[in-house]
Each structure stands twice: as structure tokens, then as C-alpha cells.
Amino acid sequence: MGTTEDGGDAEEAGAGVGAGLGAVPGAGLGAGAGEGAAEGASARLLKLFESHRLTPTQRRIAHCLVRRSADAPFLSSVEVAELAGVSQPSVTRFAVALGFDGYPALRRHLREVAPVRPGPEAAPYNEYQQAVHAEIENLRHLAALLADPAPVARAGAVLAASRPLPVLGLRAAGAQARGFAYFAAKVHPDVRLLDEGGTMFADRVDGAVRAGASALLCFALPRHPREVVEALTYARHAGLTVVTVADSAFAPVAACSDLLLPAAVGTGLAFDTACAPMLLGRVLLESMCDHLPDAQASLEEFDARAAARGLFTD
Amino acid sequence: MGTTEDGGDAEEAGAGVGAGLGAVPGAGLGAGAGEGAAEGASARLLKLFESHRLTPTQRRIAHCLVRRSADAPFLSSVEVAELAGVSQPSVTRFAVALGFDGYPALRRHLREVAPVRPGPEAAPYNEYQQAVHAEIENLRHLAALLADPAPVARAGAVLAASRPLPVLGLRAAGAQARGFAYFAAKVHPDVRLLDEGGTMFADRVDGAVRAGASALLCFALPRHPREVVEALTYARHAGLTVVTVADSAFAPVAACSDLLLPAAVGTGLAFDTACAPMLLGRVLLESMCDHLPDAQASLEEFDARAAARGLFTD
């Protein structure tokens, strides 16, 4: 068991503190595109470390903390010791040497200085701005989700193949369904908006199925009406493939959907904001267009007619 | 059950879990920030959670883990419990429910699935992601605009004072108007949605004015129908104060609006995305609530009735 790794230790022994650490952030974190916060934190860490006289082992620990500044603030002293190739007590002594009460205190400090998640950099945002930023965060999640376009592509293919295409959205989600249907109708020959529940819903689903529908798109946003679950259940029994855009993968409609695409809603205001679901709907529409060969032609024809009628001001 | 987690075999206990883990590639990265890499894994996390039946508390934990996917893999069960607002044993039970041998095993799994270690990426965004980031930029502009809430406050006061309150949105903007009207009706006694133009529009404006309307809210998005300009002109001549949410301060409707609030639309996809206008609409609604003393009571009454009717699943 490697009790001592003096060989590895020696390589750093000669390096000055400032030099040895100063080279780190550029090499380790510079690649990360927008991680300015962490880099700034690294600079602060370096200041913290440089102002103390550190032993070779401690320098090694510091080096490790800077290099792994992303996750180091969450590791235990044992884990840091393993990563740095030192003993666990050395990590504790390192923390004490820097003036902390112990390793947990150092870790707390690292979490505050190098916030992985938020930027509590003096944010006097008002209520509205906070809501907007919360939605930005939701969109970030959506963007990350779209890194893999396969689910969207599958959904687009399924929806494009359905003639007619029923689009369901009840209550709060009605507006989303309507927005989708408005644009979808420009490229799809038969979009049927289902924004009312009740007994008529089954009739219209039956009608769509008789007309040849094979899939249904559902927007499901909180608060989730019980009716939506019933509607989807009916649609599936009628033989439709259900594609759902929901606020969460754990939404009540998940169980009665064949393909669920999550997009969080914003809850920072009195009423929910559905930016991400709307955007996801448009993305879905784009994907549908890829499976509708006549889409481009339809759009151009619409433009021509609109121009002829003087429909728009531009 | 393994006494120590260093066995390395503990986290493979669950069959389905192991499968989900095996599909982890090291390349799937999306967002620019360091946490983006971790978020890219949130899709895989969702898959993991989806395949299990979860209790409400467990869903909260899952939500928390997804939302904080950057640092959650390094938190203790106590910390996760605090973030999720549940008890610590619930976190342990959550891990067991997913097929792990305990919380440490789940944490190990999360660390492997969502490596914070940001790979050397020049991750080129795909088309969808570019559109999402463009909308994020729009929201940033909106947030900057909202630094001064005075215009929104003025608009909210004007709209709240109008009984009834006509809400206009034609064609593409119809969905926005509808979404606003749906929520507004919960706090305002008489919201009238005008989402159709034609000759009926003037009739309905006249009706609203006779009923006491003093203001009108208009959503104006591209492409701007000529009809909207005509409608607003008519509404102003009828004595209504026109508040407009438009995609630009230079929109064609600017000339016939008393108060114009700009919110850009996204044009990165085949069809426009109106995240910022939607958000601005909700902000406007929030501001309206501040001028409607009965708003809170109305909402609570609605909640009570909805609960009595079993309208929603939650």
C-alpha cells in the first residue's frame, strides 16, 4: 500500500507557491467556456493560499482544490486526501493552517466562494426580474435536454405522420395548444385543436381516428386537470400515439403518454409562465417540418397569398 | 448489503438502474457553463426516475436532484433533504426505492452519471439549442427592461381599473391573448378575449365600452396583421386607453398605442417563439393583481372550489 509517494511529491517541492498554483487555472478551467465565476473564485482561492506559508503536502492539496474547484467544495476530507495523494489528517491540518476551524469550515467557505449553481453576486433583482431569470434557468435546462435531439425527432416523425393531427390543451395549456395549432396548420393539412374537455372530447377524438389520425399531441401544464388524464387515456384506447409536452417527467400524465418531453414552467409569479413548453412546442414543430416534404412549399404559398391580400403590414 | 461503499458493486444492485448507467457516454455536453455538462445528464436522470413509481415526497427529491444536478451528487442526505424540504430518512428511502443499496450508492451513481469535470468542449450548439439560447438573450433584455418597474406598474393600474377588460390578440398573438385572458379571469371579474378580427370586432369593442371598459390590452406580434392597426385605431377612437405588448418599440402598432411594452420574439426557428411577450404578459398580470384588492381572495376561492370539485390531480 502506497503509504508514501515521495517521488510524486518531489516534483513539486521545488516549485514556488505562486508559480505552481498560478499556472493552474489557465490550464484547468480556461477551457470551460462561460465559467467566469469559477475562474474568479480560483483567483480568490489563490490569494487565500498564497498568503500562507504552505508545506509541500499542503501545496499539493491546494493544487488539487484549485484544479477540481468544481466539485472539490463537496468532497469529504478523505476524498480530497485520495485525490491529492496525501493522508486525511493532512487535509484537516491544511484547513487549520489556512485559519479555518476545521475541514468542514474550509469546505463551507469553498462552497460560498465557488458557487457552482447560482451567482449570489449582489443580485438586487426585483420580483419580476427574478421570475425572468428563473425562466432563463428553465430554458437552460431545455437547451441541455435538446443536446440529444433524438426524442424530438421521434416525436416530430410521429406527429407529422398523423392525418389529421389532434392537439390537446385544456385550461391553462389551452393557449399553448392553440399557439402550436395556429402555426402547425401552415405546414400540416389537417390540425384539429382540442381545447375543450367534456363529453365532446371523445366525439372529436373518434372523429379524428375515423379520419385517419394516428397520433395526438398534448400540452400538459400545472395545475393538471384530472380531465386531461381521462382524455389521454381515452385517446390511447382509441389507438392514438400520445406525445406529451409536460412541465415535468413526473407529471400525472406521464403514465398515459407514449412519449413525454419535459419543459419546466416558471412559478415565480402569481400565475405560471410556460416559456420552455412553448419553445419546445416550436422545436417540435420544426422537427415536424423536417418530416413534411411540402412544408416549405406551403409556407411560401402562404406568404404569396398573404402578400397578395395585403394581410400584413410588412 | 455492503457495509462499505468502496466495494464498487453496491450501486449495480438494481437491474434497470444498471442498464441506465451503462448507457452513459462521456461526450454528451450542451450548455456552456460547467454545470451544463451535468445538466446534459439530467435527461438520463429523468429516465432513471421515470422507470419507478415514486411517491410525492420522492418526486420532490427527484425534482431537487435534477434541478441541482450540478452539486447534488456531492451533497449529504441531510443537505438534500433540506433542499427538497423533506426528512432525511425520506432521502434514504428514495435511494432504496430506485434500487440502490443506500444513499451513498445513489450518490456514487450520480457522480458517475453527471461528471462535473467539464470535458474539453467546444460543444457546437445544434439548431434547437441555438434557438433556445437566442430566447434566453431575449429574456435577458426583458429582465434589464424590468429593472424599472414603473411602466409595468402604470399599465397594471390602467388595466386593473377597466371593467370590463378587453384583451386583443389576432392570428399568431391569439394564443398569447388567450393565455393572458385565462389567468386574468381568475382575478378580474370581466375579461373579454378578442381573438377574431373582422366586422365583429367593432361590435365587441362598442359593447365593452358601453359596459364600462376604459382600457384595452393588445398583444402584437409579427407578422403584424394590418387588421391589428385598424382595430387599435378604432378602440382608441372609442375612448379606450390602449396598452400594447409588442415585439419591438417600433412595431406598426406603436403609433396607435398609449403605452407600449416591448418584448422581443425569437426568430431562430421556422415559427416565432414568444417567450418574452408571454412572460411580460404574466408580469403585467402580477402588476394588475397589486391593483385588484380582491385578487388574493378570488384565487383562494377558486382553489377551494377546484378542490371541492376534484378539478385537479394535485
Add this chain to the structure above:
DNA sequence: TTGACTCTGCATGAATCCATGCAGCATTGG
């Protein structure tokens, strides 16, 4: 060479974290 000094890992008590039995509460079905 020798002595003093410093540094480091090992071992062990203290503190914290994790897992499980138990009781209270809500929901469902009869």
C-alpha cells in the same frame, strides 16, 4: 555526528451522517 526542528502518516476519540423501527396521518376500498 548530533541535536533540534519540522513534516508526515497512523491510530483513536468525538462528531456527523446514514439506516431502520415506530407512531401519526392521509387515502382507498369495502
Add this chain to the structure above:
DNA sequence: CCAATGCTGCATGGATTCATGCAGAGTCAA
């Protein structure tokens, strides 16, 4: 209406992590 079931938080024993005393090794100066 009641019983049964499942879910959740509280309390507690076991396991892990942290902090500190101790001894060996290296360094430097006399």
C-alpha cells in the same frame, strides 16, 4: 363509517468522517 394500506417524520443504533496525540523520517546547523 370503519378497516386496511401506504406514506411520512421522529427517534435511535450503527457506520462513516473529522480532529488530535504520537512516532518515524527528513533537514539543517553546529
